[in-house]
Amino acid sequence: MVIGKNIEKKFGDLKVLKGIDLNIEKGEIVTILGASGAGKTTLLQILGSLDKPSNGEVLINGTNISSLKGNQLARFRNQHIGFVFQFHQLLPEFTALENCMIPGLIAGKSEKDAGNRALKLLNYLGLSDRLEHKPAQLSGGEKQRVAVARALVNDPLVVFADEPSGNLDSKNQDELMDLFVDLRKQFNQTFIIVTHDRHLAEKADRMINIVDGVIVDE
């Protein structure tokens, strides 16, 4: 589902990624571990089309995303990739349901279809009594679950998550990781997750350990 070939990334003279090769299957949950500054976020952003590699390429379900540009890239990202960040990034003036619908509307779904899909996901994630709440009225764990529902609304090929539980207490951290495992089981959803936390990382099918821009073990 996600293939990285010899990915390198330089920022000026600083070589952050030094030739990363990986192959992630459909339905796999893969965690990327490593010390601060090892290059985890840089790798995730390149795999998720938010940044370009200096060398190498990324294929998602056979599409070489490194060669897509402008509107083509934006369309591919909107339709096929889901993102969950450390801070939920929900829009404060919209309700949970509206936040969740937005990527569906951008993808060209009707309000009815985007709403139905968002409702189904929010119900599945245990948020049926929070649909009309704005982000400020939700707990940290609830906000992250809305962000997960939003990431899934267009039925993406893969969801990328960068420290998704980094801002949560340990109970909510565990619950969020269990939710990813459950979504994989129910929908065969592929997840690639950056985390510092080995305990959470161990719930994945595979851990990729990055040291100084290279994969040292899997």
Ligand SMILES: Nc1ncnc2c1ncn2[C@@H]1O[C@H](COP(=O)(O)OP(=O)(O)OP(=O)(O)O)[C@@H](O)[C@H]1O
């Ligand atoms: N846009 C940029 N310009 C210059 N240097 C950058 C840029 N983005 C990242 N870096 C550098 O690249 C290195 C890797 O950063 P990255 O954010 O990928 O690490 P990380 O493993 O995710 O760290 P953390 O766990 O602290 O988030 C760091 O030294 C960082 O300062």
